[in-house]
Amino acid sequence: METKEKGSYKAHVLVLPFPAQGHITPMLQFCKRLVSRGVKTTLVNSIYVSKSIHVDDLNSSINVEAISDGFDEGGWAQAESPEAYLTKFCAVGSRDLANLVKKLDDAGRPVDALVYDGFLPWALDVSKEFGLVGAVFFTQSCAVNNIYYHVHKGLLSLPLSDSTVSIPGLPPLEPWETPSFVYIYGSYPGFYHMVVNQFSNIDKADLVLFNNFYELEKETVDWMAKLWRVKTIGPTLPSMYLDKRLEDDRGYDINLFKPKSAMCMNWLNEKPRGSVVYVSFGSMAEIDAEQMEEVAWGLKESMFYFLWVVRASEEAKLPEKFTDDVSERGLIVTWSPQLEVLAHESVGCFVTHSGFNSVLEAISLGVPLVTMAQWTDQGTNAKYVEDVWGMGVRTRQDEKGIVRRRVLELCIREVMEGQKGKEIKENAIKWKNLAKEAVDEGGSSDKNIDEFVAELIRP
Numbered sequence: 001m002e003t004k005e006k007g008s009y010k011a012h013v014l015v016l017p018f019p020a021q022g023h024i025t026p027m028l029q030f031c032k033r034l035v036s037r038g039v040k041t042t043l044v045n046s047i048y049v050s051k052s053i054h055v056d057d058l059n060s061s062i063n064v065e066a067i068s069d070g071f072d073e074g075g076w077a078q079a080e081s082p083e084a085y086l087t088k089f090c091a092v093g094s095r096d097l098a099n100l101v102k103k104l105d106d107a108g109r110p111v112d113a114l115v116y117d118g119f120l121p122w123a124l125d126v127s128k129e130f131g132l133v134g135a136v137f138f139t140q141s142c143a144v145n146n147i148y149y150h151v152h153k154g155l156l157s158l159p160l161s162d163s164t165v166s167i168p169g170l171p172p173l174e175p176w177e178t179p180s181f182v183y184i185y186g187s188y189p190g191f192y193h194m195v196v197n198q199f200s201n202i203d204k205a206d207l208v209l210f211n212n213f214y215e216l217e218k219e220t221v222d223w224m225a226k227l228w229r230v231k232t233i234g235p236t237l238p239s240m241y242l243d244k245r246l247e248d249d250r251g252y253d254i255n256l257f258k259p260k261s262a263m264c265m266n267w268l269n270e271k272p273r274g275s276v277v278y279v280s281f282g283s284m285a286e287i288d289a290e291q292m293e294e295v296a297w298g299l300k301e302s303m304f305y306f307l308w309v310v311r312a313s314e315e316a317k318l319p320e321k322f323t324d325d326v327s328e329r330g331l332i333v334t335w336s337p338q339l340e341v342l343a344h345e346s347v348g349c350f351v352t353h354s355g356f357n358s359v360l361e362a363i364s365l366g367v368p369l370v371t372m373a374q375w376t377d378q379g380t381n382a383k384y385v386e387d388v389w390g391m392g393v394r395t396r397q398d399e400k401g402i403v404r405r406r407v408l409e410l411c412i413r414e415v416m417e418g419q420k421g422k423e424i425k426e427n428a429i430k431w432k433n434l435a436k437e438a439v440d441e442g443g444s445s446d447k448n449i450d451e452f453v454a455e456l457i458r459p
């Protein structure tokens with residue numbers, strides 16, 4: 001075995017995200033914060049992801065490796081079910097991850113710690129096998145994870161039977177405000193198993209990391225901190241959007257879809273301040289065709305400018321000739337540079353599916369929200385946006401589960417120009433400042449990352 005490149009770095013951390021955009025992004029961003037503290041990082045992608053990503057000037061100080069998830073040709077979409085995907089990833093991934101640790105060791109770059117995605121709890125066993133520090137990384141909110149923890153422990157029995165769900169550290173929730181896998185018991189059993197199983201071995205993890213900041217979910221963090229060594233380390237937006245201390249941290253670097261950057265930014269540049277409604281439902285949600293039509297007409301009838309992300313796989317659901325009909329006021333793209341868009345002064349509000357990354361981005365950039373939760377954790381995030389953080393309004397669905405065009409239009413109006421909109425905007429600015437403070441020197445997340453790094457340095 002070669003000797004470690006002594007003195008050139010403090011420790012070597014492997015970072016293993018679940019292979020999806022909303023997981024790779026925050027974990028890669030976390031790598032950058034570690035690198036800035038003299039830690040060597042290696043991001044581990046699945047072979048399929050590593051073949052399909054668009055890498056924009058990935059910070060060269062982050063190493064990238066790939067392991068198999070068992071579906072090298074098509075990833076998640078190639079598996080016949082979520083269960084089949086997760087089972088195979090566990091078997092093949094454990095073996096490949098162990099081989100990677102050995103390979104790095106043999107190459108004189110021994111690994112000190114493994115930061116693994118909560119969706120991949122088997123990775124902790126690999127870290128223990130090699131005596132590494134094992135830190136689980138959650139990309140969803142503390143509230144959502146606390147609900148799953150309570151389900152895992154049997155402290156919240158399913159199907160839900162009471163009209164109010166009470167979980168320590170959380171406000172009382174109505175059943176529909178809990179994650180869809182909890183509220184609609186039996187829906188998507190594979191996903192349900194994945195989110196609940198995150199807690200199967202958490203007591204053995206050395207650290208529990210959240211892409212979040214303490215001030216945002218204090219009560220829940222404090223409660224969880226009684227169980228585990230919890231550290232909030234986010235928001236993991238590029239430094240140049242927040243504290244501006246890492247000059248080369250300007251973007252997310254890895255995109256699973258190619259953004260129409262010039263088209264979006266040129267279009268936004270021509271619009272007045274605060275006049276545009278930005279609409280995106282993230283990288284995964286498949287919107288019901290009827291819902292898509294309601295969104296289309298709601299945007300048109302609201303009379304605001306709008307920039308709407310409709311992924312290529314969703315485009316066929318747009319009403320016929322809609323794109324041409326609205327070309328005076330609306331721009332529809334298959335993927336946007338979302339951070340740049342949210343940071344642009346023309347954007348007045350964000351109609352979002354409330355994926356946690358999108359919500360954190362809006363919080364960090366002070367953009368008011370209109371939420372249209374679709375599934376998984378989004379309904380709980382939306383509850384917090386409206387009732388806890390006060391930085392947006394929730395659209396309500398009808399009995400068919402559809403948000404009607406008029407409902408969407410009224411919510412957009414309320415945020416863009418209504419009385420409540422003023423208060424929402426003030427709160428959005430308040431959260432933006434707190435997010436920046438958290439990652440700034442001496443802030444809660446900054447200190448937590450320092451403490452994490454200090455633990456990696458072995459005598």
Ligand code: UDP
Nearest residue numbers: 022282283284309335336338355356357358
């Ligand atoms: N995103 C983007 N361009 C788009 C839409 C989304 O860059 O047109 C990014 C967005 O900034 C966020 C991620 O994709 O970082 C979506 O993550 P989120 O957790 O919000 O939703 P998910 O895709 O996991 O449902």
